[in-house]
Amino acid sequence: MSSWLQSVLYGNGTKISEFLLFKFGLTLNFYMPLKEKKAVSDKVMLLRRLKEEDGILLKEMQQQWQFLCRTSRRLQEFKGMGALMLIKTKINMEQKYARITEPNLEEFLDAAFMKFSIPPPTEGVTVYDETGTEVDADVFEDVAQQPNAGVFTIRFKHTLEGATGSSLPDAALELSNYNPEDSVILELLSCTSDDTIILEEDSSPSAKWQKQDRDAKHLVESALAKKPGGDRIVKEYNRTKGLTDSSRRQMVNILAADMTETHGMAPPRHVREMYAKGIVSMFPYLMDPYSKNGYEHFYDGESGTGYLAWRLKTIQRSNATSATRTSPRQTGGGPKAKRDALRSPEMTLTEEQSKGAMSFMKYSSDEATIKQKMKITFEYCRQIVLDEEKSSDVLTEFPRFRDVKGLVEQDFILQFGEDVAAKFLERWPTTFKQKIIQQSKALPTTSELEELIYCAEATSNEREGDEASLGSGWDSDLSSIILLLHLIPPSAQGRKRPGKVSATQAEKHLVVFMKSETSVQEHVDAITSSTQPYLLAIGMNRATIHEFFIVIDKQAIPCRSTSSLGAFDELFKTHFVFGIMYNQMLQNMYTFVQTTVFNIDVGKVRESPRVAEIRARLLQ
Numbered sequence: 131m132s133s134w135l136q137s138v139l140y141g142n143g144t145k146i147s148e149f150l151l152f153k154f155g156l157t158l159n160f161y162m163p164l165k166e167k168k169a170v171s172d173k174v175m176l177l178r179r180l181k182e183e184d185g186i187l188l189k190e191m192q193q194q195w196q197f198l199c200r201t202s203r204r205l206q207e208f209k210g211m212g213a214l215m216l217i218k219t220k221i222n223m224e225q226k227y228a229r230i231t232e233p234n235l236e237e238f239l240d241a242a243f244m245k246f247s248i249p250p251p252t253e254g255v256t257v258y259d260e261t262g263t264e265v266d267a268d269v270f271e272d273v274a275q276q277p278n279a280g281v282f283t284i285r286f287k288h289t290l291e292g293a294t295g296s297s298l299p300d301a302a303l304e305l306s307n308y309n310p311e312d313s314v315i316l317e318l319l320s321c322t323s324d325d326t327i328i329l330e331e332d333s334s335p336s337a338k339w340q341k342q343d344r345d346a347k348h349l350v351e352s353a354l355a356k357k358p359g360g361d362r363i364v365k366e367y368n369r370t371k372g373l374t375d376s377s378r379r380q381m382v383n384i385l386a387a388d389m390t391e392t393h394g395m396a397p398p399r400h401v402r403e404m405y406a407k408g409i410v411s412m413f414p415y416l417m418d419p420y421s422k423n424g425y426e427h428f429y430d431g432e433s434g435t436g437y438l439a440w441r442l443k444t445i446q447r448s449n450a451t452s453a454t455r456t457s458p459r460q461t462g463g464g465p466k467a468k469r470d471a472l473r474s475p476e477m478t479l480t481e482e483q484s485k486g487a488m489s490f491m492k493y494s495s496d497e498a499t500i501k502q503k504m505k506i507t508f509e510y511c512r513q514i515v516l517d518e519e520k521s522s523d524v525l526t527e528f529p530r531f532r533d534v535k536g537l538v539e540q541d542f543i544l545q546f547g548e549d550v551a552a553k554f555l556e557r558w559p560t561t562f563k564q565k566i567i568q569q570s571k572a573l574p575t576t577s578e579l580e581e582l583i584y585c586a587e588a589t590s591n592e593r594e595g596d597e598a599s600l601g602s603g604w605d606s607d608l609s610s611i612i613l614l615l616h617l618i619p620p621s622a623q624g625r626k627r628p629g630k631v632s633a634t635q636a637e638k639h640l641v642v643f644m645k646s647e648t649s650v651q652e653h654v655d656a657i658t659s660s661t662q663p664y665l666l667a668i669g670m671n672r673a674t675i676h677e678f679f680i681v682i683d684k685q686a687i688p689c690r691s692t693s694s695l696g697a698f699d700e701l702f703k704t705h706f707v708f709g710i711m712y713n714q715m716l717q718n719m720y721t722f723v724q725t726t727v728f729n730i731d732v733g734k735v736r737e738s739p740r741v742a743e744i745r746a747r748l749l750q
Contacts, residue, residue: 197240197250217274218281221246223339223424225281235270242284251286258283260414278371281414342404343411350408353388360384371415372747374572378416378437382428385409386441395446402429402438415750418742420725420732427742436739463731464724465705465712468516471508471544484510491530500530504537508544515709524708525685535690538680542703546730553728554699562727563610565748570613578634579616585609585673604641604672608694612637618722618740620715636715641665642681643672650679650686657684662713663704665689665697680704702728 219228219242228241235257243250257265260280265273273279354360363381367373373381385405389397406429410417417424429436479487487503488510494500504511511528514520524531531537543551567586573579585603603609616633639662644653646668653666663682669675678689678697682704689697702723705712712720718738724730725737726745 194249197243215274217279219245220281220283221248223343225419233271233274235265235267238270238274238282239284254286256285258285280371343407346404346408347411348408349404350385350412353385353405354381357384357388367413367415371750373413373416378743381409382437382441386438386445389438390442390445395442397442399431402442403431405429406436406438416743416746417750418746419749420745421742422733427737427739427746433736437743440739463734466516466709467731467734469545471512479506479510481510488527491528497534500534501537501540504528504530504540505544508541511541515707521709522683525683531687532685533688535688538687538700538703538707539690541707545706546728550728550730551703554702554723555695557727558607558610558695562614562748563607566610566613566617569617569744569747573616576634579613582609582613582616586613602672605675605694608641608667608698611694611698612640614722615640615716615719617744618718618738621718621738631715639664639713639715641667643667643669643675646670646676654681654684654686657681662710662716663701663708664713665701667694667697682708682710 215230215233216227217230217238219226219238221242224246226245228238228245230237230241238257239255240250257270259265259273259282265282274282354363359380363373363377363384366377389401389405393401403425406425407423409428410425418427421427427436429438484507487507491500491503494503507528511524514524514527539551563586567583570579570583570586581603586606586609588606604612612633615636619633620631620636642664644650644666648668650666650668663680666679666681666686667675668677668679675694676692678692678694678700679686680689680697680701681687687704689700691697691700702720704710705720718741721735721737722741722744725732725735725741726749
């Protein structure tokens with residue numbers, strides 16, 4: 131080949147070389163050696179590939195820009211609009227709320243992809259309701275506006291357009307069909323033939339997870355179908371979107387029996403997890419939104435706990451083949467956990483300066499000054515609280531907790547911030563109270579429970595006309611809190627005293643009523659042993675309390691709030707301010723309030739399955 135032709139083909143004139151190759155291919159083939167011919171062909175194919183990729187990239191940028199424009203218009207429409215719809219949306223195992231203004235499919239998909247931070251696919255997107263029925267654009271508006279619309283699941287179909295093109299000499303070209311949650315990767319691999327392309331399908335992790343979910347669901351479904359009572363459980367869930375305690379126990383018994391029949395008395399961990407996963411796959415409203423996988427209250431492989439684990443242990447004990455196992459406890463959270471303060475003090479004091487400020491507070495009568503000094507000595511106070519040897523001296527070193535109202539709230543805010551501190555008073559009346567009352571109505575009836583439900587539902591005007599209730603029952607808010615104690619009763623303590631404790635017995639460790647004319651100091655002096663904090667409610671009767679105290683270590687701390695809801699809020703926060711473990715009889719209830727209402731140390735503290743089960747019911 132002449133030097134001029136080589137400079138054209140291998141120099142900067144790539145466009146000319148491509149033109150010459152196609153126009154004078156036969157001539158070049160005749161004069162070029164095979165090795166040089168192959169190099170030129172590879173170069174031309176590379177140019178074609180780059181050109182095609184440029185086109186694909188440009189198309190994707192245009193689609194993304196159109197999506198952003200639609201999203202921007204939606205956001206502009208949101209401003210000043212009061213009528214919004216919240217739709218439960220699920221992609222793979224993740225579930226979120228999507229907010230839309232108009233019930234149409236296009237807006238729903240745009241809002242969902244934006245919520246999940248997923249680039250919108252151009253095709254192959256389908257939406258299904260809870261029954262597995264596809265919901266298209268024609269009927270989406272009607273289905274979405276139904277009262278029990280439930281969760282809409284978005285799925286992605288995978289298709290491959292017909293691929294054409296010339297041969298790929300020795301290089302393998304890999305193309306992946308992007309799908310954020312449920313994608314199938316398609317690889318284009320070269321072979322010896324010049325015009326043959328092999329398509330290989332490789333399952334992604336998300337596809338494997340979906341297959342596992344389907345297998346787990348089928349496992350539970352078949353177990354319930356072949357056992358007596360299983361059909362009734364399914365019908366109850368379809369009707370109410372939940373299960374009563376008795377139905378849940380029956381379901382666990384059926385599945386544990388099926389498990390042992392197939393896998394023996396000690397099924398392996400992955401089998402237990404498969405059944406637990408199948409429960410929440412078949413009954414999604416039983417899923418716990420705060421746990422890692424959503425099914426840990428049925429079986430937690432890390433700790434070996436849960437309803438299924440407990441039932442299996444019962445079966446093993448009855449057959450005298452059980453082997454005791456120690457379950458690792460989750461640590462790192464709770465009232466005694468060491469944590470960095472969310473708010474830094476305005477100034478850092480040395481130990482001597484802190485002691486000087488403490489000495490000043492003991493004799494000061496100005497509450498504003500006392501609160502300011504308490505702020506700057508916060509870190510020193512925390513050191514005493516977390517020191518096992520000095521923690522009992524906190525109220526001696528900082529005695530103004532006993533007469534200056536609001537110091538407990540101030541210290542709690544310094545630990546967690548104002549947003550966390552306000553969560554109980556904000557969320558209890560709006561999110562939890564009514565649902566707890568409704569759930570309590572499904573519990574076995576007792577006279578104490580009926581009275582609590584009545585008091586929780588009755589208004590103050592209704593209570594005034596009922597002298598019997600007015601004299602014996604608590605007000606609406608405190609009654610609803612005690613109902614939570616009935617929903618999440620104390621765990622059995624085994625053979626140790628006090629053994630099994632009822633919710634009514636545990637109530638006495640939460641709040642104690644005292645007539646107005648009784649001396650608070652006399653009550654404190656009568657305490658024979660140091661106990662965890664509880665509320666002392668003072669008033670003419672239980673329904674009309676005018677003052678609350680928190681009794682701790684034989685000392686009474688006045689509550690800033692005169693409402694029962696505010697007093698319980700301060701009682702809970704006292705555990706964190708003074709580093710006090712929960713009363714064992716109230717452990718489950720306090721843990722629910724900590725993780726579910728305040729969202730403190732979620733995933734770091736050990737929860738009973740009952741806590742997770744009630745959370746799943748209330749938050750669905």
